[in-house]
Amino acid sequence: xxxxxxxxxxxxxxxxxxxxxxxxxxxxxxxxxxxxxxxxxxxxxxxxxxxxxxxxxxxxxxxxxxxxxxxxxxxxxxxxxxxxxxxxxxxxxxxxxxxxxxxxxxxxxxxxxxxxxxxxxxxxxxxxxxxxxx
Numbered sequence: 001x002x003x004x005x006x007x008x009x010x011x012x013x014x015x016x017x018x019x020x021x022x023x024x025x026x027x028x029x030x031x032x033x034x035x036x037x038x039x040x041x042x043x044x045x046x047x048x049x050x051x052x053x054x055x056x057x058x059x060x061x062x063x064x065x066x067x068x069x070x071x072x073x074x075x076x077x078x079x080x081x082x083x084x085x086x087x088x089x090x091x092x093x094x095x096x097x098x099x100x101x102x103x104x105x106x107x108x109x110x111x112x113x114x115x116x117x118x119x120x121x122x123x124x125x126x127x128x129x130x131x132x133x134x
Contacts, residue, residue, distance in 0.1 A: 006078075011078075013082035019075065033061045037057040037060070037061045038057075065101075093122045093123075096122055100112055
């Protein structure tokens with residue numbers, strides 16, 4: 001598979017195996033990048049960190065997280081092409097991926113815990129739904 005086609009194209013289909021490998025790799029990369037940034041932030045200390053280091057360790061992982069949301073949309077779109085389901089599912093998927101971060105920042109912890117379930121359910125739907133018969 002070509003990486004450009006996989007991450008920024010809505011053309012074509014993606015089978016279950018390709019979907020799982022891509023989504024898990026993308027989320028693992030995001031998690032590792034965020035953990036590295038957090039550990040550097042804690043090692044330097046919140047009161048001693050410069051603006052440049054803060055930008056590198058806190059903001060760049062967040063900006064890459066936005067890119068990962070975009071990549072997730074295109075991956076979900078290709079999987080929906082293979083399943084033959086509604087075209088709104090990739091949009092709902094990206095919103096459900098963003099919703100827990102938004103609710104965590106907003107404060108209501110009960111809604112945050114509940115909002116984690118929705119992206120998991122949509123991910124399993126996309127990953128386990130059979131391909132349509134041709």
